[in-house]
Amino acid sequence: MGTLPRLGILLSGRGSNFMAIADNIAAGKIRAEIAIVISNRADAAGLEEARKRGLETRLIPSKGFEREQYDRMVVDVLKEKKVDLVCLAGFMRLLSAYFVSHFPNRILNIHPSILPSFPGLEAQHQALQHGVKFSGCTVHFVDENLDAGPIIAQAIVSILDEDTAETLSARILKEEHRIYSEAINFVLSGNFRIKERRVIQSSR
Numbered sequence: 146m147g148t149l150p151r152l153g154i155l156l157s158g159r160g161s162n163f164m165a166i167a168d169n170i171a172a173g174k175i176r177a178e179i180a181i182v183i184s185n186r187a188d189a190a191g192l193e194e195a196r197k198r199g200l201e202t203r204l205i206p207s208k209g210f211e212r213e214q215y216d217r218m219v220v221d222v223l224k225e226k227k228v229d230l231v232c233l234a235g236f237m238r239l240l241s242a243y244f245v246s247h248f249p250n251r252i253l254n255i256h257p258s259i260l261p262s263f264p265g266l267e268a269q270h271q272a273l274q275h276g277v278k279f280s281g282c283t284v285h286f287v288d289e290n291l292d293a294g295p296i297i298a299q300a301i302v303s304i305l306d307e308d309t310a311e312t313l314s315a316r317i318l319k320e321e322h323r324i325y326s327e328a329i330n331f332v333l334s335g336n337f338r339i340k341e342r343r344v345i346q347s348s349r
């Protein structure tokens with residue numbers, strides 16, 4: 146069997162993506178373990194949910210810290226917990242070059258749009274405002290730019306005439322929960338290479 150890859154989850158809010166990953170681990174659909182769940186916000190519902198599930202958690206409030214100063218504290222905990230893969234799950238902070246350099250191609254993020262369209266906050270609202278007919282979600286490697294690294298997986302969601310930000314977000318979220326776990330399995334398989342910006346599956 147060998148030892149399981151160790152995931153570090155970073156979240157700032159509700160934590161539904163974290164829960165989907167934890168459920169898939171419990172169901173044997175992802176061969177990994179969650180080594181630590183870290184939040185920058187005390188009021189993150191995801192943190193409470195992680196505690197309820199008996200997972201190790203750490204609250205590291207970000208208020209008042211400069212970006213790199215904060216990231217050093219987070220990286221210290223991730224290293225202490227021997228984390229192999231960092232999964233941002235609604236972690237609403239940009240990472241510093243310091244953080245990224247400590248986990249090269251070992252940090253994933255999920256974003257609720259088809260990147261590079263609509264990076265940043267309220268991506269679903271941005272899509273409706275722009276009037277696009279399709280949106281969706283993206284899992285990508287993280288670099289120090291906003292929602293910007295090489296793309297691992299995407300899923301498309303049609304936009305309906307009657308959609309609001311809430312109804313569209315709910316349909317996108319369903320896809321987020323599916324493709325994030327698929328992307329984690331893909332990355333853990335190690336069966337890929339990154340050519341310029343393209344994440345390409347290696348031939349078996």
Ligand code: GAR
Nearest residue numbers: 158159160161162234235255256257
């Ligand atoms: C998700 O929709 C995720 O894609 C988004 O925040 C939400 C977190 O929900 N992330 C971003 O916008 C990152 N730029 P969750 O806490 O229920 O997983």
